[in-house]
Amino acid sequence: MAKFNPKQLQYYLQALQDVLTKTQETADHVSPFFVKLDSAKQESAVADMPKADFAEVKAEFDDAVAVYQENAKTLAALTVPVRFMGAHKTLAKAYQDYADATAMMADALILDGQKVDDEKFAQSEADQETYLNKVQAQVAKIFGV
Numbered sequence: 001m002a003k004f005n006p007k008q009l010q011y012y013l014q015a016l017q018d019v020l021t022k023t024q025e026t027a028d029h030v031s032p033f034f035v036k037l038d039s040a041k042q043e044s045a046v047a048d049m050p051k052a053d054f055a056e057v058k059a060e061f062d063d064a065v066a067v068y069q070e071n072a073k074t075l076a077a078l079t080v081p082v083r084f085m086g087a088h089k090t091l092a093k094a095y096q097d098y099a100d101a102t103a104m105m106a107d108a109l110i111l112d113g114q115k116v117d118d119e120k121f122a123q124s125e126a127d128q129e130t131y132l133n134k135v136q137a138q139v140a141k142i143f144g145v
Helices: 006-042 051-077 082-108 118-143
Strands: none
Touching: 006 051, 006 118, 051 082, 082 118
């Protein structure tokens, strides 16, 4: 049986914390764009948004997806201490699903005709909440919260 390696544990926990920090920073950055779009959706005014504003929202969503997909790759590639294997595997899968759900939201924004696929958008919101809860549950297990 392999010996416990405290440096491996430290590296793993730091890498995981970095992913979580990038995730939060990205969510905080994209939030005002989501609010702007959501307000337009509530007022049925998406088509009336300035084209530059809608394109900016779409670009910001796409950028967030890129960060989340990169984070998912990072999680998948980590060397995981044996005692966290199960939790990490579940975490990595839930995070990838979360990243994919954010991609669905970005894809729901259609530049040509400046509209939102409301069904896709709503499904993405629901999926993001589900997968983020799964991510948080595994993070709590790993960090012993």
